[in-house]
Amino acid sequence: QPTSLADCLNLDDIEALATRKISRKAWGYYYSAADDLTSKTLNNTVYTRILMRPRIFIDCTKCDTSTSLLSHRVNVPFFVSPAAMARLGNPAGEAGIAQACGKYGVMQVISNNASQTPEQIVEGAGEGQVFGWQLYVQQDRQKSVEMLKRIKRLPQIKFVCLTLDAPVPGKREHDERTKSAAAGGVSGNLPVRSSLQQAGSAGAGGVGRALFAGTAPDLTWKTTLPWLRQHTDLPIVLKGLQTHEDAYIASLHAPQVKGIILSNHGGRAMDTAPPSIHTLLEIRKYCPEVLSRLEVFVDGGIRRGTDVVKALCLGAKGVGIGRAPLFGLGAGGVEGVERTFEILKAETETAMRLLGVEKVADLRPHHVNARSVERD
């Protein structure tokens, strides 16, 4: 068992260290997934069923992990997926994650339910640091409109990421068992704070359930995208697509929609929904044109540099990590997140070198054998 960040050699070590350091409530919220954790488990194992096809006699002296995500230059092809309540695990919070992102050149998507305000999170950002802001449309639309106005005033925030896979929260039992009432006051963002108070006074179980109290369950293709366009001129990224049909419909909304994140919410919404790499393979098979109309991202279950590289080979433009930065923060504050990035970047480099690829753009489908997952 690792006892310090220096002992941590991989992302599982960091999670193990964080698990011992953070409160049960934080652990329950971060670790939890819906029902029987089937999708979470599939997310965490599916990449082992995709095989690498390394080539030999290729000079791998040089290796460059930098790429562009949504037309912004970043040092690594992985980014921080939106995840709520970072201060539950460590007081440095989302601003601490932002600090580590600045050092490693990582793009960060700020959660609608972040435990600090967007202003606090981007405050210390360096030149060229890239953020997105994730939106859960609130039942009281005016609250979302107000937030979009605030986001507009922050030039570091380059896009709005609209999450669609959790119109209602999944049933997360590890989270529910810890009871949520004491989570109030951690959130820095107004709609959330009031929903936490509501949920706390109602004695509802689980941080997740409390956070979802004001979220709108009535979003549609027809009404929500025009509404959003009316209130922001930032590029839009849709998150939580789980079928090739929805990816195709999203592509019909390009260029207004600039990207999609294939995701099952880390297994926290619909249990037994497919891992995102499965959806990516469906898109390759049924509607490959989506990959040229939009930037397609995946998240869920990324534990290793080889996972990052496999997703990129199959056409993902970038790969999101949700729990890993939270556990990094819990394991050792800003340094813990830095260690997380350091490990994942080094593993990504090693995987690219061993595959015989110097640049991200050169990662191609022929570098992997995904037949076993394609048959699912």
Ligand code: FNR
């Ligand atoms: C999330 N996720 C999430 N997604 C989102 O769009 N808005 C949010 O506020 C949150 N909050 C959140 C909290 C916690 C604790 C977790 C673990 C996840 C989902 C997240 O963006 C991402 O899709 C998954 O976490 C990816 O899976 P991994 O990397 O955690 O396996």
